[in-house]
Amino acid sequence: MKVLVLSLGFTVEYLVRIISTRGTSDVEKIIIFTSFGEDPLSRKRAEDTINYAKDYLSKAGLNYEIKALDISKSFLNVVLQIAETLKKYNEMEIYILGGMRLFALSLYYYGLVAKSLNKNVKVILYTEDMSLIGELPLTIPEKLKDEEIKILKVIENQKSLKDIAKSLNKSISTISKQMDSLEENKLVECQKIGNLKQCKITELGKILLQLEDKNV
Incomplete structure (x- = not known):
């Protein structure tokens, strides 16, 4: 069972559309992060949105938790607040939508760290x-x-393993092992067409080539 994680700004529309589009049959819990503005108007809008969200989730019979983050702290402290809330969960889908840019960056950074620690996120x-x-x-x-x-x-x-091996003057078995590693790291995409395995570079692979910027 998965935990859905979302940020909530000043409208509940994003929450409703995600849940209605995705479905919740495999969802254990929905965790929503929000914050209260310092000025009275922003605080009132946030409180109204939270109340709408609670009403919607309760009527839908969904298990949920709403956590207000203290965004007056440092960026890493905001990430820490997220980590403390999600520490007992191992399978998560994090939706970045609406809300503040700080939420988006904090949730994404948390996802990077959680993935590196073998969380299924x-x-x-x-x-x-x-x-x-x-x-x-x-990654x-x-x-x-x-x-x-x-x-x-x-x-x-796109080229076949045979063509790649021929271009680099290597054996197909050597190229095949290297391609497996590149594919695992999402730097190439491969598929079998007929009897040949065809591969092409991914956008991530192209980014790394640009960053390397050296003649080999």
Whole structure:
């Protein structure tokens, strides 16, 4: 069972649309992070939104928790507050939508750290108009080896393992092992077409090539 994690700004619409679109049959709990503004108007708007959210979740019969974060603290302290709330959960979907940029950055950074500690976590991004951007990457790739750079440069366009091996004057078995590692790190995507395994570089792979910026 999963825990859904969301940030809540001044409207409950995002919450309702996520839950109604995604469904909750496999959801153990919904945890919502919010904050109260310092000025009376912002505080009143936040309180009204929380009350609407509570009413909606209660009527839907969903188990939920609403946690107000103290955003007057440092960035890492906000992340710490999130970590303390989520510490007992191992399977989470974090939705970044609405709310403040600080929430978005804090939740994403928490997701990166949680993933590195083997938590089963996904971070999913929506735009302000609720258009789905998709799942955000939660791994930081290691520095590329020279041989990996050569492979990525060769497969900027989709190629078979046989063609890659021929271009680099390597055996297919050697290239296959290197491709498995690159695919695991999401730097290439491979699929079998007929009897041939075809691979192409991913956007993440292209980013790393740009950052390497050296002749190999």
